[in-house]
Amino acid sequence: MVKQPLAxxxxxxxxxxxxxxxxxxxxxxxxxxxxxxxxxxxxxxxEEGRLLAKGMATFKVLRNQGGSKT
Structure with a gap:
C-alpha cells in the first residue's frame, strides 16, 4: 500500500x-x-448484487523530490 500522495x-x-x-x-x-x-x-x-458503476484509474505517485527527478 502506498502511503504517499497521489495525483x-x-x-x-x-x-x-x-x-x-x-x-x-x-x-x-x-x-x-x-x-x-x-x-x-x-x-x-x-444490496442485491446489481452492478451500478465500474471505474478504472491511473495515478502518479508524488514522491518527495528532494532535488531528484521522479
Missing amino acids: TINMNIHYFAPVRQGKLVAKAHVIQQGYRIISAEGEIAD
Missing part, C-alpha cells in the same frame, strides 16, 4: 444503473503498482 492521471467511470435505495457495496483493488504509476479499478453494487 490522478486518468479516470474512467461507467454508470450502469441509478441508486434507488438501500446500502451500497464498493470493492476496489490495485491492478498494477510500479515505482511511479499505479493502476486500480473498482465496482459499486447494490
Whole structure:
C-alpha cells in the first residue's frame, strides 16, 4: 500500500444503473503498482448484487523530490 500522495492521471467511470435505495457495496483493488504509476479499478453494487458503476484509474505517485527527478 502506498502511503504517499497521489495525483490522478486518468479516470474512467461507467454508470450502469441509478441508486434507488438501500446500502451500497464498493470493492476496489490495485491492478498494477510500479515505482511511479499505479493502476486500480473498482465496482459499486447494490444490496442485491446489481452492478451500478465500474471505474478504472491511473495515478502518479508524488514522491518527495528532494532535488531528484521522479
